[in-house]
Amino acid sequence: MIRAKLKGNGAWLAVAILVIIPAIVFKEKFFSLTNLLNVLRQSSMIGLISIGMTCVIITAGIDLSVGATVALSAVIAAMLTSRSIVLAIFIPLVIGVTIGLINGVIITKLKVVPFIATLAVQMAVRGIAYIITDLKSVAVAEDALPFIFIGRGYLFGIPVPIIILVIAAVIMIMTCKRTTFGRSLYAIGGNEDAARKMGLRVDRNIILVYILTGLFSALAGIILCSRLGAGQPVSGSGWEMDSISSVAIGGTLLTGGVGSIEKTMAGILITTLIGNIINLQGDINSYVQKIIMGAIVLVVILVQKRTMEKEN
């Protein structure tokens, strides 16, 4: 099995196992449509963030500000629902882009390492979310039905957040594989200096990748706000770590240059399926889930390290 992992599709193999075994153990309970859709809907928000996070990590960067961006965009969306639904969607997205732009500029122009730059931005953004809400939850206007639809609605029987996630994933997979921008992310993460010498637009693309992450985080914030019917200033905390671990579990190297959004999607499914199995078990404490996830991240990183050593 480890050998199969080495071939690069290990994460999807794990997904298959995580579907088949519980299917046998829990039978129809696991396979009921509501359960499956629940599993996927849970995944959608972290999934969106992780699309951006994957791109950032491929460039050998990291973005710790995503959780705070979710919170800020959620509360602002909630505040704007009473005025205009278009603004309630548009303005949070603009804010997400702005936060990404700030991250990117600090990293490329002020030459601050991504970890510190985005940590600082995370604190500031979270602070803004606290200040404008006075730490209180903001309710979505009751008549904002189209807004509620984003998080709770169904299209063709499929929850809207899942549709959004799938569309975003497909677009970004294509971008990573078949555009100059996408390929340059790999080049930057592989050897930034070489990428510069090859004439790639390194700084611009790094800024762009943080903007994308900000945009996806804001989108996740809008969905969250819509699902909860409220924007909460404390929401999304710890999501950056959930997202990073999904990326790592999928098999994207945190050292940059290697990875893909497909892998991350598998990583998302793995984390969610494990969570689901624990829930179905019923008698396992949900905190145990954290311990299991921690162990899985560690194992995956060890396997990655072994693979790298073998290749050298």
Next chain:
Amino acid sequence: MDNEYILEMKGITKQFSNVEVLHQVDFKIKKGEVHALMGENGAGKSTLIKILTGVYTKDAGQVFFNGEEIHPSSTLEAQQLGISPIYQEISLIPQLSVAENIFISREIKKKGFIDWKEIYKKAEEILKDLGINIDVRKPLRSYGTAIQQMVAIARSIMINSKMVIMDEATSSLDDDEVQILFNIIRKLKSQGISILFISHRLPEIFEISDSITILKDGSLVGEYPTSSLSRTELVSKMIGRNAEDVVNYKRTNRQIKDEYYLRAKSIKSGVKLRGINLDIRKGEVVGLAGLLGAGRTELARVLFGIDHKDSGSIEINGKEISFKLPREAIKYGIAFCSEDRKVEGIIPNMTVAENLCITNMKKVSYFGVINKRKCSSIAEEFVKKLRIKTPSIAQNIKNLSGGNQQKVILARWLSMEPDFIILDEPTRGIDVGAKKEIEDLIRQMSSQGISILLISSEFEELVRNCDRIVVLRDGMNAGILDGNDISEDKIMNLIANGNMAVGGN
């Protein structure tokens, strides 16, 4: 367009914080010629190249490329004009496929998306043209340095360049690989592409270049057809003094007492070492010659306790020993200056003094607390003794030239008063002047009774400095040369003996 020259740089001047690093330099390259740019470290070669490739902007002067004045302000712009640099450290992305490395930033597209099929096909064609048949879909890192170098060249050909700059492109290649590279250079030349060639290896310059431009201290010394210069003349012009003593230093046979420091018998380790014998007497300089992969560095690593022998015995001063860790070897008075000083030798962000004292902490510290004054005084002493060129001992070592970094590493080991020093390619990538000083140092050390194992790919260096030369081939002894038997030809014969072909020199 009908200009004889592809490149003309006129009156180039460049200052860095009021220090003039280039002064009114003229530099011209004809179409389809291989032009060598020579000079010691700090002569201004790399500054000139960086101005040409858009990394720096010039303060004064003009650059004409293909008859038109250009002002490249980025590497991208220079590449678009047809100027492609290939750097010393290979500037490609190891994780990406060979094909992608050739095409990245100028991918072939279909309907806005990258057309991978076409890219793989084209990449294969280009490499085949260069005589290389490899799987272009595999990641670049699965191939060796030589192939990677060729891929870099393929990339610049694909970009349709009119001039390729090879800055120390051969420094990490072995002789066979250099020959492959030279064949490619000749091919490019026949297609009318000009090559700007920079190398520290003089024989290469004479083998491949048509003309030579020499810089010294930021000024032009002159431009000469290669055939009009002798090696000695070239070096004299580079260092600005008579170079007879550098190039034509004759070895002298010394009498060495039959007192053995080290006796290694039939050392075996893995597939690389298949039974090697090595004796070193006290105060003797023993050379270790052989092709890359013959087991030279591997043997040194076993002697120093980095790797372990599978069988065989090592005696030092008549006592059998077996080091498990370099620590133990160091305690025993053994020093090892490794080949790759950037990776294994220096700690770039520490000062000259810190780099010098780091292996000798015991001597400069009390109960684990470092005595800075003591460290400084040792550093001052060695900076003076080895004539290390540095503004002060508090300077970061990364700001020193390669030759001076090497001297700091040597000083580091010397400060421990070792009995035995292993030098693995001590003069690689450093200029002629510094090289002479390092060689002087080797002689000085051995006359103080220190035994030395000198590993070098440069036969002349071995011939000049060694009392005895042990030649390795395929992890075994191919022969030993002694006294008057020592000559480049004989080393070459021993290496070639069998079915090994030797290129270069």
